[in-house]
Amino acid sequence: MNLTLKVWRQKNGQTEGHFETYPARDIIEDMSFLEMLDVVNEGLISSGKDPIAFDSDCREGICGMCSLVINGIPHGGHAGTATCQLHMRRFKDGETITIEPWRAKAFPIIKDVATNRSAFDRIIQAGGFVSVNTGGTPDGNALPISKEVSDRAMDAAACIGCGACVAACKNASAMLFVAAKVSHLNLLPQGEPEKHRRALAMVTQMDKEGFGSCTVTGSCEAVCPKEIKLTFIAKLNRDFGVAALLGK
């Protein structure tokens, strides 16, 4: 199939960007979206032009590095699908596809559609862990955890930290990302001792990074490639509220 791409090009964080239009010819249905971009980039390099800079690494939907807003929707709008797992059979011959970067103050653009998401790392550094050192831990089976609790924690822990939730939110809020990590750890007995401190510290850092407020519209849940549930935000709100009341 033949497509037309409208791609956001921006030399770096200091200059202004603009859309450029490129044809994408002889695209095969079995290609992934990123393989389609590879083909376009090969063409750009061959004609001496700068290829489109975009992030990707594992291309299996798990590392969270890929990050494109495709036709206005982060990761392109197919349930539970990251950009790298989106295949061209989802598009029609002759279609025009718009490709933009994640748009959020806290995710500054590096070049073209690649952005800096280190703000997420700093939120984890503020409290997204259990404070145990290596060694001296009890036997793995010393602490039974019910399957239901463990499964729910796993549902939250499945977050890949891609930032689509932020990109989809009209306020660029990071609540779903923070809620996923807080819920993963706070649901488990291992995370219990620090649960108040964790919720407070992570939310504080989130605010400091310039992410917006949450109004629970659910656009984050809709685009999440791991289908992290909005209910975890309720869990975060509860843990944060209790911590604030306790003055922890």
Next chain:
Amino acid sequence: MALESNIPSGPLAQKWDKHKFELKLVNPANKRKFEVIVVGSGLAGASAAATLGELGYKVKCFCYQDSPRRAHSIAAQGGINAAKNYQNDGDSVHRLFYDTIKGGDFRAREANVHRLAQVSVNIIDQCVAQGVPFAREYGGLLSNRSFGGAQVSRTFYARGQTGQQLLLGAYQALSRQIGMGTVKMYPRTEMVDVVVVDGHAKGIVVRDLVSGEISSHAADAVVLATGGYGNVFFLSTNAKGCNVTSIWRAYKKGAYLANPCYTQIHPTCIPVSGDHQSKLTLMSESLRNDGRVWVPKRKEDCTKAPGSIAEDDRDYYLERKYPSYGNLAPRDISSRAAKEACDSGRGVGPGALGVYLDFSAAIKRLSLNVIRERYGNLFDMYEKITGENAYQVPMRIYPAVHYTMGGSWVDYNLMSSLPGLFVVGEANFSDHGANRLGASALMQGLADGYFVLPYTIGNYFATCKQTRPATSHTEFKKVEEDVRKFTERLLSVKGKRTPTSLHRELGKLLWEKCGMARNEKGLKEALKRIPELREEFWKTVNVTGEAMEFNQALEYAGRVADFMEFGELMCLDALERNESCGGHFREEFQTPDGEAARNDDKYAYVAAWEYQGAGKAPVMHKESLEYSEVHMSTRSYK
């Protein structure tokens, strides 16, 4: 330099404990005086950096990705082995040790593997304490499943995302240290060379991938945790960015490379769909617990719908050939069997390069819901990539490059032949011999990073007594200059070919000549062709953009340049090893029924290659493998 493996004396089961006692310690108050560089933030790198930070060392950690959480360990699906014997099925440290040695086709170092099996139990405890949500039974205890090459259930897992959860555990431990200031993290930063001062590795030179700036970092020791080199084949299950650069450039500075020809071809990957393919995707080996592998018995059935082929007309070849392990035969054996089936003209799907992995019997026996619960995410992934529903039609799978057992040669302390340079995880050669068993890569990465390196590196600090140079030292300036020249050279070719097309050509050549099966003639052809291709690379590569900017084409071209050199050493190593063992299958050396024929009299050694300079043949050093506890038997899974 002679290879000194530094394996402690004494009975095998006591070596590690004895060695830990004999290692010199660094006083807690002195630890902060030592600086350590860790390159890579996967399971091995993140666990090492976090643990060293906790111990009080000053750590700098580097990764090329935008966050340490994205290292390719994250993509491991199936699980992690540990000799817990929670299932009461007869597992023990000794059994895990034995299975790993046997799985590696008796080409791994006995003492290292025993230590790995010993610390495996600590890893599970550590990860549980960090909050890793391993799968659990209704009673609340940890669940296990079985994996290839084992007859016990010792694999711990977190759905089909075990690597992700273990890496996030290590990433969280690392993040905690970053927050506390003991570790400084440098994302989007690529190591481009090691700096050697007075014979010791004392720092690295890096390129900031955002600004293009080249800078130096000095340390008391350097740890490489940069993963495997599977992308030398272009198509592999590795992430796009995985590369050989750090261990290759360290090789040129004196860190020998061991057994580069040992590469693992994983039997269960989604087949190639066309020339556009940028990478391959693994379908976890755990699927073989319930899936049955088959091809049609008759060639003429291969194009028919699988459901229309009668049970009697199917060849469940793994169950037929290896009745005691069946579909859970080890990876090298299963991959070769798939190749054999396709070579006999009975492959299925596009290009007839595929075999079926069929779940219909398991769905009938256990119900659709049970299968969905166990493997749902893998079935979803399969559907996204192929557009097929594997609950209704069998999956099509084919082997693909997945893991590299070879890597930097290291001694028992995980130190390379370049003093002060340690290599951990997949980047070293140490524990898997000629073939790695499933669910053992996660185990080794975390064993090295959490429980081995933090002890052994202290001994180096306590005994070496070398001062840390300043980055103004002439050696750093010289290496920085070399790096700048290399970058300039790449940018100045301005030829007609893209780095991708050259890489693809190299990969295809290696897959054909040094892939699942190798022979002398093919390897010699590859050894003739690779230098020509390398010359073509340097004459025709077109690297766009500039040095001092975010330039992905430049990053990639630098990695391809290293693959162009490394591929030659891989073929040379494969040519020199006149036997078949594990993942290294030389067609000339097979038993009458087509199994790998080892030659223990001549080849029971580790081949460690020493760089001699550009254009000169490398020198091979041999570390002979001696087994005190196991008998080197013929590996049989029949």
